[in-house]
Amino acid sequence: xPATRAFSVRRMVVRASGALLAxxxxxxxxLMYLLTALILLNVITRYARFPIYWIDxxxxxxxxxxxxxxxxxxxxxxxxxxxxxxxxxxxxxxxKIAKVISTGLVVVFGVxxxxxxxxxxDPIGLARAGFDGRKLAAETFNFLYTEHxxxxxxxxxxLYLTLPIFAVSMTVHGLAxxxxxLELVPRTPPxxxxxxxxxxxx
Amino acid sequence: QAKEFRLGLITPNGxxxxxxxxxxxxxxxAATNGRLTLTVFHSGQLGNEPAMMQQLQSGALDMGFIQAAxxxxxxxxxxxxxxxxxxxxxxxxxxxxxxxxxxxxxxxLPQETGTIxxxxxxxxxxxxxxxxxxNSLADIKGMKLRINPTPVYRDFYSSLGAAxxxxxxxxxxxxxxxxxxDGLEADLEFxxxxxxxxxxxxxxxMNAVFMPMAAVVSGRVWQTLxxxxxxxxxxxxKTTLDAQIDELAGNEPALIENFKNAPIPIRQVPAGDTEAxxxxxxxxxxxKAPVLAELRxxxxxx
Amino acid sequence: xxxxxxxxxxxxxxxxxxxxxxxAGLVYIAASGNPVLFQSYPLQLFGGVDSYGLIAIPLFILxxxxxxxxxxxxxxxxxxxxxxxxxxxxxxYVNILANMFISSILGSAxxxxxxxxxxxxxEMEKKGYDKTFAAGLTAYGGMLGPIIPPSVMFVVYSVLxxxxxxxxxxxxxxxxxxxxVMFCLVIALxxxxxxxxxxxxxxxxxxxxxxxxxxPTLLIPIVIVGTILGxxxxxxxxxxxxxxxxxLVGKYWTKEFEFSQLPQMxxxxxxxxxxxxxxxxAAAVFSWVLIFxxxxxxxxxxxxxxxxxxxxxxxxxxxxxxxIGTVIDGIPGLIMTVPILLPVATDVYHIDPRHFGxxxxxxxxxxxxxxxxxxxxxxxxxxxxxxxxKMFMVTLPFFVISCVLLVxxxxxxxxxxxxxx
Ligand code: NA
Ligand code: NA
Numbered sequence: 001x002p003a004t005r006a007f008s009v010r011r012m013v014v015r016a017s018g019a020l021l022a023x024x025x026x027x028x029x030x031l032m033y034l035l036t037a038l039i040l041l042n043v044i045t046r047y048a049r050f051p052i053y054w055i056d057x058x059x060x061x062x063x064x065x066x067x068x069x070x071x072x073x074x075x076x077x078x079x080x081x082x083x084x085x086x087x088x089x090x091x092x093x094x095x096k097i098a099k100v101i102s103t104g105l106v107v108v109f110g111v112x113x114x115x116x117x118x119x120x121x122d123p124i125g126l127a128r129a130g131f132d133g134r135k136l137a138a139e140t141f142n143f144l145y146t147e148h149x150x151x152x153x154x155x156x157x158x159l160y161l162t163l164p165i166f167a168v169s170m171t172v173h174g175l176a177x178x179x180x181x182l183e184l185v186p187r188t189p190p191x192x193x194x195x196x197x198x199x200x201x202x
Numbered sequence: 203q204a205k206e207f208r209l210g211l212i213t214p215n216g217x218x219x220x221x222x223x224x225x226x227x228x229x230x231x232a233a234t235n236g237r238l239t240l241t242v243f244h245s246g247q248l249g250n251e252p253a254m255m256q257q258l259q260s261g262a263l264d265m266g267f268i269q270a271a272x273x274x275x276x277x278x279x280x281x282x283x284x285x286x287x288x289x290x291x292x293x294x295x296x297x298x299x300x301x302x303x304x305x306x307x308x309x310x311l312p313q314e315t316g317t318i319x320x321x322x323x324x325x326x327x328x329x330x331x332x333x334x335x336x337n338s339l340a341d342i343k344g345m346k347l348r349i350n351p352t353p354v355y356r357d358f359y360s361s362l363g364a365a366x367x368x369x370x371x372x373x374x375x376x377x378x379x380x381x382x383x384d385g386l387e388a389d390l391e392f393x394x395x396x397x398x399x400x401x402x403x404x405x406x407x408m409n410a411v412f413m414p415m416a417a418v419v420s421g422r423v424w425q426t427l428x429x430x431x432x433x434x435x436x437x438x439x440k441t442t443l444d445a446q447i448d449e450l451a452g453n454e455p456a457l458i459e460n461f462k463n464a465p466i467p468i469r470q471v472p473a474g475d476t477e478a479x480x481x482x483x484x485x486x487x488x489x490k491a492p493v494l495a496e497l498r499x500x501x502x503x504x
Numbered sequence: 505x506x507x508x509x510x511x512x513x514x515x516x517x518x519x520x521x522x523x524x525x526x527x528a529g530l531v532y533i534a535a536s537g538n539p540v541l542f543q544s545y546p547l548q549l550f551g552g553v554d555s556y557g558l559i560a561i562p563l564f565i566l567x568x569x570x571x572x573x574x575x576x577x578x579x580x581x582x583x584x585x586x587x588x589x590x591x592x593x594x595x596x597y598v599n600i601l602a603n604m605f606i607s608s609i610l611g612s613a614x615x616x617x618x619x620x621x622x623x624x625x626x627e628m629e630k631k632g633y634d635k636t637f638a639a640g641l642t643a644y645g646g647m648l649g650p651i652i653p654p655s656v657m658f659v660v661y662s663v664l665x666x667x668x669x670x671x672x673x674x675x676x677x678x679x680x681x682x683x684x685v686m687f688c689l690v691i692a693l694x695x696x697x698x699x700x701x702x703x704x705x706x707x708x709x710x711x712x713x714x715x716x717x718x719x720p721t722l723l724i725p726i727v728i729v730g731t732i733l734g735x736x737x738x739x740x741x742x743x744x745x746x747x748x749x750x751x752l753v754g755k756y757w758t759k760e761f762e763f764s765q766l767p768q769m770x771x772x773x774x775x776x777x778x779x780x781x782x783x784x785x786a787a788a789v790f791s792w793v794l795i796f797x798x799x800x801x802x803x804x805x806x807x808x809x810x811x812x813x814x815x816x817x818x819x820x821x822x823x824x825x826x827x828i829g830t831v832i833d834g835i836p837g838l839i840m841t842v843p844i845l846l847p848v849a850t851d852v853y854h855i856d857p858r859h860f861g862x863x864x865x866x867x868x869x870x871x872x873x874x875x876x877x878x879x880x881x882x883x884x885x886x887x888x889x890x891x892x893x894k895m896f897m898v899t900l901p902f903f904v905i906s907c908v909l910l911v912x913x914x915x916x917x918x919x920x921x922x923x924x925x
Contacts, residue, residue, distance in 0.1 A: 028774035029767050035562060039744035043737045046382070049346060051367040053356065059559050063777075066562060067553045067785060070778020071522070079779060079886075080520035087518040102518040109523050112530055116545040141259050141316040141422055143276075147252070150275050151351050151368060156252070163546045193771065208796075214664045215843050244843035245664050247795045253544070253551045260543045262796075370556040372659045373738055375669045381735025395666045 010185050017076055017176035018188065020169045024073040025192050031066045035059055054151040061149075061159050068166035075106060076173035077190055096181070103178045110171030117164040120144070121157070133157075203237075205431075210243040210254045211267035211415075218391070219267050219323055219415055220244055222446040229438050238431065240265075259316040261422035267323060267415045271352035277314045280307055282491040283322075284354040286410040287480050288501040290473070292326040295412050296451040299324055300444070303500040307493065308416070317418040320436055321443040324414045325389040326454050329468075331402040332385035333378065339471055339479065342406075348374055348386040354487070355411060359387070361482045375401060389413065390457045391450070405461055405468040410476075417443060507532040507793065511831075515876060525786035525831065532793040541796065545789065552788025553781050556740070557656050557835065562777035563743035564615040567750055568622030568887070569769040571724065574754020574761035577623040579718040585703050586714040593695035594703040595631055596641060597688060599624045603645025604684050605725075607652045613834065613869050614780055615743075617646035617883045625888040632701040639890035640899035643880040644687065647869050647906065650834065652680035657834050657868070661861040664842040675858045675920045679866065679913060686905045694901060720757050724749050779886045783879055787832045791840045804844045814853040818914035821845060822867055822907075829871010833879055837868040855917070862920040863913050870906050873899075 042055040074080050087098045118124075122142050129135040133145025147156040179185045209227070213219045220242065227240030248254055248263060251272040257263035274281030289298045298304055299322035308319030330336065332345065343363030349355045351368040359366045364385075369377045377383050378401040386398065389412070399405065417439050424432065461468045488494055511528035515521065526549070533541045571577045584598040591597060603620055621642045628638035650657040653673035662672045694700070706714070727749040731742045754761025794800065803824060811817035828837055842864065849855040872880040874896070881892040896903075913919055 025771060028778075029770045032562060032566065032770035032774045035559070036566065036744050036747060039559070039563065039741050040748065043731075043741045043745060046346065046365075046367060047736060049344065049365055051346065051365050053351070053366065053368060056368050056370070056556060060554060060556055063559050063562060063781065064550060064553050066774055067778050067781040070775050071782035071785075074775060074779055074782075075520075077775070079775065080522060080782075082515075082518045082520045086516045098517050102514075102520075105514060105517070105519045105527065106523060109527055109530075112527075113546065116530075116542045120543045120546050137316070138313065141261075143255075143259055143314075143316055146314075147276060150353075160547070160550060163550060167546075193775075214666055215847055216666050241798060241801070243795065245839055247839060247843060248792065249544075249548060249551050250554070253547055256547050257544050260540050262538065262540050262544050369738075372557065372656065372663055375659065377738060380733060380738075382738060395668075396663075397668045397670065400668075400670060 010179055013172065013175045013179060014185055014188065017172050018191075020172055021073060021076050021190060022192070024069050024169070027069050028066065028073065031062055031069070035062045035066070038062065054153075057149060057151045061152075064159070065162045068162045072166050072169040072173060075170055076176065077193060078177065100178065100181050103174060103181045106174035107171060107178060110167055110174050113167035114164070114171065117167050121160070121164065205238055205427075207238065207240045207264040208243060208248075209240055209265040209267070210246075210248040210257070210263050212246045212251055212254075212269065213267075214245045218325075218446055218450050222323060222442050223267060225445070226439055226442040229442065230435070233434060233438060238434075255315065255317070258418065258420040259422070261420050263420060264423045265417065265419050266317075268317075268418055270414050270416065271350060271354075273311070273315065273416055273418075274352060274354060277310055278487075278490040279310050279314075279493055280416075281352070281354050282487070282494040282497055283307060283414060284352060284411060285487060285491075285494055285497070286358045286483055287476055288497050289412075289504055290327075290409045292324075292412070292451050292454045294501070294504045295324055295327065295414075296447045297504045298501055299414055299447065301500050301504070303496055311416075311418065312421050315418075316421045318421055318424045320417045320419060320439045322414045322416055323443045323446045324450055325391060325412060326450060326457070327407065327409050327412050328387050328389050329393065330385050330387045330406045330408055331378070331393060331398045332404050332406065333381065333402055334384055334404075336385075336404050336406045337469060339475055342385075345384045346382075348377060348383045350387070350413065355387075357486050358411060358479075358483055361479055374398075378402065390454065390461065394457055394460055399461060399464040399466055402466060404466055407468065407470050409471060506535045507797075511790075521876065521882075522782045522786040525783075525790040529789045529793045532797065536793075536797065541793075548789045548792045549785050552785035552836070555835075557660075558781060558784065560615045560740040560743055561618065561780055562773055563740060563747060565618045565622070565776050565887070566769065566773040567724075567743055567747045568619040569773050570747055570750040570754060570761065572622055572626070573765055573769060574750060575758045576721045576724065576750060576754055578627060579721045579758065580623065581627040583715055583718040583721070586706060586711040586718075588703070590703045590705050592702050593691050593700035595624075595628050595633065596691045596695070596700060599628065599638070599641055600645050600684060600687050600691065603642070603648050604652065604680075607645075607648035607650075607680075613646040613649045613872055613880055614883050616649035617643050617880045618776065618780070618887060620645055621884045621887045625884070625890075631703070634898070635888065636890045636894045637698075637898045639884040639888045640881070640895035641691075641902070643873055643878075643884040643895065644899055644902045644906075646880050646883075647866075647873065648680055648684060650865055650869050651676045651683065651862075653677065655865070657838060657865045658861065660835055660838050661842060661865060664838060665846055665857045665861055667857050667861065671858050671924050672861055674923045675862050676865070677923055678919055679862055679909065682912075682919070683906065683909055686909065687902060690901050690905050720753065723753055776883075776886045780879065780883050783882065784833045784836070788836050791832050791836050795840060800840055800844045804848055807845075808848055808852060811853070814855055815914060817849065817853045818855070818863065819911070821849070822863070822910050822914060825864060825867035826871055826874065829868040830874040830876060830878065832868075832871070834865075834868050834872065837871070838864065841868075856921060858924060859913075859917040859920045863910065866906070866910060866913070870903070870910070873903065873906075 038055050038059045045052050125140055126136050137143045137146050144157050149156055180187050209223055223242045230238045254266045258266050270283050289295055311317050311319045345364045346367050347364040348369045349359050349366045356366045367383050374386055507528045510531040511524055515524045588594040588598055624642050625638045629635050653676055658672040659669055662669045724746055728742045728746040731737045731745050807820050811820050849860045850857050881895050885892045
């Protein structure tokens with residue numbers, strides 16, 4: 001039955017988005033705790049004359065992950081700022097159309113970011129090279145999988161993973177928002193976020 | 203055919219590397235009657251060094267002046283040039299980076315980084331600026347010292363008993379002023395511009411390490427250039443870097459004179475008592491970069 | 505051109521501003537015939553927030569959350585009111601003066617607005633001020649952060665311009681004080697026009713009692729300043745120490761804070777920070793494509809043909825920097841413009857680089873308070889729920905007076921150079 005199937009696809013998108021949001025919620029809390037702890041540890045260890053070399057770098061990457069995970073969550077929470085000068089003067093019908101277009105562009109961006117990430121991280125090339133980063137580098141001049149961070153000495157691609165994750169979750173959230181804007185599914189209030197002051201920013 | 207190159211580097215306008223980059227562009231233009239031109243992107247405008255490396259590898263950026271620290275974090279073989287006491291004065295640095303042994307380090311670049319190395323440019327020997335009295339290497343023990351966070355420097359200053367502390371460049375002046383760190387290490391040119399002497403009690407010239415820069419070209423772009431252009435670029439960059447190296451080494455006495463006129467003393471590390479430090483350092487780094495042995499041999503002859 | 509057109513078009517449809525910047529970057533790359541740039545695009549987005557200076561933002565937002573949750577901010581405001589007394593618009597002055605003091609600790613406008621908006625706006629609203637005005641005023645208070653030393657922007661400028669950090673910091677003092685005084689004058693004028701609320705009358709005895717009763721809250725600023733001056737930490741780290749101090753004061757002295765509230769506070773700080781930081785990342789991508797397309801270089805070349813003397817050069821620079829500042833955050837803005845404009849300023853027009861730095865920084869910070877992007881407004885909006893667009897209209901007098909200061913600075917360089925030996 002096509003109608004049921006279409007409905008179940010819609011439900012799947014909304015559910016996936018809800019699951020992602022739940023994970024993002026926990027990740028955001030965790031990263032904030034981690035960031036605070038790292039910075040305090042830095043003060044204490046430096047004062048004790050045993051400065052830990054990799055803390056600054058970890059704190060910076062913590063904030064980078066916080067940025068993109070939070071940016072994904074705020075898409076679903078509809079917290080990001082938009083210019084409403086023009087749209088608020090439109091009729092209700094036109095406002096809805098503008099809303100669909102702008103949410104559609106969120107999806108477009110998510111997909112475009114997935115494409116640029118694939119171009120950059122070249123997972124197909126990597127698989128062809130037998131998941132050997134050095135071989136991929138020799139074949140394609142893509143040295144991504146051979147690099148390490150300066151003080152943590154982690155492979156950089158692990159840290160860069162936040163971008164493809166962001167691209168995918170942004171697309172899913174964007175689709176869920178789009179389904180809501182098209183009135184194909186009812187609006188679901190987010191769980192576990194008490195952001196009352198902010199409701200209706202966008 | 204006509205081509206417009208883009209060259210990126212991390213140092214600000216007015217730094218001797220930037221002047222060299224602009225001069226390189228002017229000479230390239232003059233030599234080809236404007237067929238080949240160059241736009242210089244200063245101060246990391248196209249991104250930090252890792253981002254520039256990525257653009258060099260993809261071919262978006264044509265050329266870069268990339269510090270040895272960045273290349274060394276990718277290739278230990280290159281990091282060997284940052285090792286302490288290969289040479290012991292800025293004039294010796296000037297000779298060393300033009301020695302075939304130093305130029306030969308570039309051979310690994312295409313395979314390891316996707317770039318072609320055309321020559322080294324330099325900054326002077328680095329000094330330690332300290333807020334407590336310093337007379338010798340032994341006095342560095344126990345200091346909280348802000349360093350350039352490249353692994354080679356960390357191992358070197360750790361072996362001196364310092365606690366190497368990475369602090370981002372814009373915060374260094376404040377960190378010194380309010381006592382978060384007891385000292386910092388930097389080259390004299392940068393230190394004079396930032397007036398680190400105003401937040402220090404003493405300057406100790408270590409004559410141990412220096413931070414050179416490699417002029418690199420994107421491997422992808424290099425493949426597309428006709429042989430005659432490659433030759434012209436190689437020749438032009440060599441003469442420009444030669445001039446940069448000579449000028450920097452030539453300016454050092456005046457720079458030291460500036461610091462001597464500052465109200466704090468500037469001292470030298472006694473040439474002895476470095477053997478143990480070298481031995482300890484080489485124990486870690488010789489296995490990672492066997493070329494270090496050869497570099498030391500060459501350095502000793504200069 | 506296509507980039508700007510794409511940016512304006514999608515912005516007007518109501519696409520979130522961070523995404524407008526990101527999408528405009530993609531459009532530019534597609535139009536540039538240089539598709540290899542797509543491969544660098546994600547890394548540039550990453551690089552935009554890969555910076556130590558930005559760590560301060562989540563931490564200062566967290567302090568604000570904890571101070572509010574612990575009832576500490578309310579007590580600080582009570583104390584300030586006891587000092588200012590029953591002046592018309594008393595809390596508005598408190599806001600600006602508190603901003604002046606906080607700005608001598610913080611170097612970042614966005615961090616300052618994040619913390620001050622959380623503290624001041626709910627209190628001003630309770631005392632009868634319009635929320636939009638309160639949030640907008642706080643955003644303007646944030647301007648003082650990067651102008652009164654210490655200031656991350658001045659330090660970055662001094663590295664870019666190769667001038668002494670201490671000279672730069674001193675150069676900011678007089679313009680910062682002038683701006684504070686001018687803001688107070690505007691408040692006085694607006695106070696009569698809009699009839700701002702007066703504080704309740706208090707007897708001198710009541711005032712002393714209020715001050716004594718609330719003084720332990722001062723522990724938090726003392727801890728923050730103390731850890732910085734004592735060499736224990738930099739401003740970013742002091743924020744983490746301050747958050748601990750705020751939690752302890754809130755738990756054991758005001759007894760309004762519970763550790764069980766902490767996870768929600770962490771979550772809110774994380775989300776508000778991400779709203780700001782994603783804009784920073786997006787602005788970095790946008791400025792990267794502009795630089796790659798040599799837009800700033802061509803603009804600088806045009807200025808040289810248009811400006812005949814230093815004053816007209818400075819005035820043109822003011823306009824251009826203000827426009828750049830509206831879409832690009834402070835530090836990326838400096839990296840984008842200083843390497844290109846400074847050599848023209850010093851070599852062609854013989855302008856003192858320190859003076860030029862003061863003007864550039866004030867312009868870019870004022871850009872943070874201008875539509876359409878106006879990061880500071882968005883931060884104030886994010887933590888208070890006020891509307892950014894309306895905020896701009898309400899605070900137009902502050903915008904005008906800031907522009908007046910910029911014109912004064914362009915005409916009289918001695919204003920910034922007087923204290924620099
Ligand atoms: Na400040
Ligand atoms: Na802005």
